[in-house]
Amino acid sequence: MNKKLFTELFGTYFLVLIIGLTSGNPLAVGFGLVVLVYCGAHISGAHYNPAVTLAMLIQKEISVVDSFKYFFSQILGSTLAALSIYLMKSNMQIQPVLGDSIYPIFFSEIIFTFLLVFVILNVATHPNLKGNSFYGLAIGLTV
Incomplete structure (x- = not known):
């Protein structure tokens, strides 16, 4: 479980960091997420978003206890990324x-968020x- 939570x-962390440091550049964010999903999908499922974890909980792909652990890891990762962005930039670009x-x-x-979860449920968890x-x-x- 620790490996999943670290993932x-x-x-x-890196998804939020990419968003913050590139001022939300769609190509940077999209391709960054592609890389992160391929890096982490086989370990944790690569949710990287509490809405995705909630969808996986509803689909019974993850337990209630594990979902709260995922939520904590995601919130901690995004908070650390926000702190990193704050320390690296003189002002926040996205607000x-x-x-x-x-x-x-x-x-x-x-x-x-609905669109993102819909795509994930249909390409990453569908049995076919x-x-x-x-x-x-x-x-x-x-x-």
């Missing part, structure tokens, strides 16, 4: 405009696609 922490409503941000997150080699590319390009 989730490591993958989440909402303070005068704007937060509802469009939440709506976008819900819609695109067991052992496929395109899952990492499909997941990374979704981001």
